[in-house]
Amino acid sequence: MKAIVCKEYGLPTNLILEDLKSPEPKENEVLITVKACGVNFPDTLIIQGLYQFKPELPFTPGSDVAGVVKAVGSQVKHLKIGDEVFGFVMQGGYAEEVAVPANVCFKKPPKMDFPIAASFMIAYGTSYHALKDRGKLKEGETLLVLGASGGVGLAAVELGKLMGAKVIAAASSDEKLKLCKEYGADEVINYTGEDLRSRIKELTNGKGADVVYDPVGGDYSEFALRGTAWEGRYLVIGFAAGSIPKIPLNLTLLKGCSIVGVFWGNFAMKTPKKNMENTVQLMQWLGEGKLKPHIHKIYPLEEAPNALEEMMNRKVRGKVVIRCS
Structure with missing residues (x-):
């Protein structure tokens, strides 16, 4: 099979397309022929050795996969050869075949195409887990989404609105914010041209945001935390800005607020039953037309480095997908 391989940590241009031996599924895994793999911002960090975990070199990046079951492990009962599925892997998605843990592999609805399926699991799984399980977002509250x-940000905007919140979307350009409005944002902030803290205060009548969803980190995090309401919940999703902020902890005391970490991958692996419940709800909303992943662009497998470059250069709105076979 063909796969994108990272042999040394560095930029996307270092990645190589190679022929590798097909993986053998373990007893609790399924082997799928990968039709599409979503590109996620952590992929750009993992290949540089900048993420929370560092895979042993060499490795194939990619986590958000959709395809057709080719082989089934001996302990897998809910899937069979020929099933169209989508799922999550820690690595290995940028390839023609990958072994996927059965507890995070789900049948794909017939009307869902493979690129959409490969755009769904991480973005919507992360955002729903963040807002529902970690942020305890309630109807009528105000949600601020950075990035x-x-x-993941656009999924959070869409889900926040669906869950009954007032949604404030913050991004770096008017073009990006236009898309956020289309996905349900009530108010928008262009944080490259507006003062984030004062705009939050203005748009919440001085109260602040009940829940802040932050996949960006960097310089904007402290301003957003200062714009959090009394007993607010600040959700730490990731650090797309490239730097991990140092937060003055006295702010949590003054606001009675919480800083809450969100790691959907570990949640999915450690509590598969709860993750299954969330996935069932997300699939129901998708089937009802209430969720609609936005595909920015689809690349062939050999152009995966270009997809990662576009992600790193902040040119992506919604999801970028790699077509693998």
């Missing part, structure tokens, strides 16, 4: 036009 709101990206994959």
Whole structure:
């Protein structure tokens, strides 16, 4: 099979397309022929050795996969050869075949095409887990989403609105914010041209945001935390800005607020039953037309480095997908 291989940590241009031996599924895994793999911002960090975990070199990046079951492990009962599925892997998605843990592999609805399926699991799984399980978002509360036009950010905008919140979307350009409005944002902030803290205060009548969803980190995090309401919940999703902020902890005391970490991958692996419940709800909303992943662009497998470059250069709105076979 063909696969994108990272042999040394570095930029996307270092990645190589190679022929590799097909993986053998373990007893609790399924082997799928990968039709599409979503590109996620952590992929750009993993290949540089900048993420929370560092895969042993060499490795194939990619986590958000959709395809057709080719082989089934001996302990897998809910899937069979020929099933169209989507799922999550820690690595290995940028390839023609990958072994996927059965507890995070789900049948794909017939009307869902493979690129959409490969855009769904991480973005919507992360955002729903963040807002529902970690942020305890309630109907009528105000949700502020940073990096709101990206994959997880746009999913958070869409889900926040669906869950009954007032949604404020913050992003770096008017073009990106236009897409956020199309996905349900009530108010928008262009944080490259507006003062984030004062705009939050203005748009919430001085109260602040009840829940802040932050996949960006960097310089904007402290301003957003200062714009959090009394007993607000600040959700730490990731650090797309490239730097991990140092937060003055006295702010949590003054606001009685919480800083809450969100790691959907570990949640999915450690509590598969709860993750299954969330996935069932997301699939129901998708089937009802209430969720609609936005595909920015689809690349062939050999152009995966270009997809990662576009992600790193902040040009992506919604999701970028790699077509693998």
